Amino acid sequence: MMLSVQDLRVSFAREYGDPVEVIHGISVDLEKGETLGIVGESGSGKSVLSLATMGLLPRTARASGKILLDGEDILTMSERQLCRVRGRKIGMIFQEPMTALNPSMRVGAQIAEGLRLNRALSRRDARAEALRLLEMVQIPRAAERIDSFPHEMSGGQRQRVGIAIALALEPELLIADEPTTALDVTVQAEVLGILDELVSELGISLVLISHDLGVIARIADRTLVMYRGDEMEQGETEQVLRRPSHEYTRKLISALPGRVRASLEMSDG
């Protein structure tokens, strides 16, 4: 088992009054090489769940339950232990590539940074590896683009750089929080395709978080539907979409554009 979340509860301390619980006991498992989709609207707790998995909850948060990564509990790790996990065992891709990347650093150097720190590669070797990664995420003319700044790239290219950074240390688990939400539909399809291909090829487990069932349906083997910190249902993605067992899942499906819904009904045989 790559990741096993067991009865996770997260609450936030408030200046006045009792803490507010925002995740009310979530349990979910992820096998090696499998992709788990987490879907829900704003406020469903899906991002807090991903931050907890990275050990990145803010100080005001209290978590109970277990988050087992390869059998080791993230919630009881020290910051020093967590630093060894982040990047190396878990990679993360964020929603907004413009804010996630350093605007004053060339993209090649940003990809190389983790390699130099974690694998003690020489400047030259790290640059060669950064170039290989840029080619892997299909950046055209990678040898020239390696010296570009983020603002010189399009949104889709920036997000590919984000994927390259996340994959640089060959993590076993990748968490992608709304990785294509800020992108155009055509670019979204490209970036999702690249992500899917790499994750399958490298045998990485992926947690894909999105409010868009259409995105989840594309690559998630299993899907967890969340609403206000509770699990509504989870199961095989196909099962969840074609035979939703919860009213809320049906509501999410009905929020999809008509064309997408029609394709679901047409193919149901």
Added chain:
Amino acid sequence: MAEILKVQNLSRHFDLGGTTVKALDDVTLGLEEGKILGVVGESGSGKSTLAKLVMALDRPTSGEVLLDGQNLFAMSPRQLCAARRNFQMVFQDPYSSLDPRQTVGTIVAEPLHLDPGAPKGADRREMVGALLEDVGLSVGDLTRYPHEFSGGQRQRIAIARALITKPRLLVADEATSALDLTVQKQILELILKLRAEHGVSVLFITHNIGVVDEICDEVAVMQHGKLVETGAARAVLDHPQQEYTRQLLSAEPTLEVIGRKGRRVASR
């Protein structure tokens, strides 16, 4: 039926030291009274440049924008100011388009300065309150601040602000792109309801062709500043004539095949 908006051979070029970028290149299209026209295209297709010109927030290199037959760019500043109450805009990001230091009541009432005959005092408050209820908020929200609202509620506030002068044309630039799908659906339903009740015409700019399908009567597909294809939304989406339109349609997520395993089987 009368055309409320007519865009005639409109171009907007930018000079970038030697090279010229044709952000908008000889675009002609029309919007009939009471209809919703979707302008769809990727980033860089010129759709936001078009919106800015239609709102007279920028001047074209050549061409005209006619609102009710009046050329916006031939008007004096005073005439343009008076005309502005007839066309209003809803922006993409409901977090940056509302002044965080103003109450919702002040924000929504602001465009009324364009209308010298607008009601004042208690009448004005009543008018704003009624409009808030129209867009699914409540009178009690008048004294609250933007940060107290969710993204979808903020977009409702922005729509109320755009409608307060009873405009005949509403320009919505990616008005639902920053929202969750469930909230997007609510906002699209709201726009349809307001069109039915107030008869407002809408220029709806989006990169999402699925949204066009939901609410638009007509569609104009744009690429690299040029109009690629235009026509009734149903016809264009069901029988696209241009390769680029087909590309946009095929990029849309579909649920015919679910999950990776399904696709592997399907591709075999």
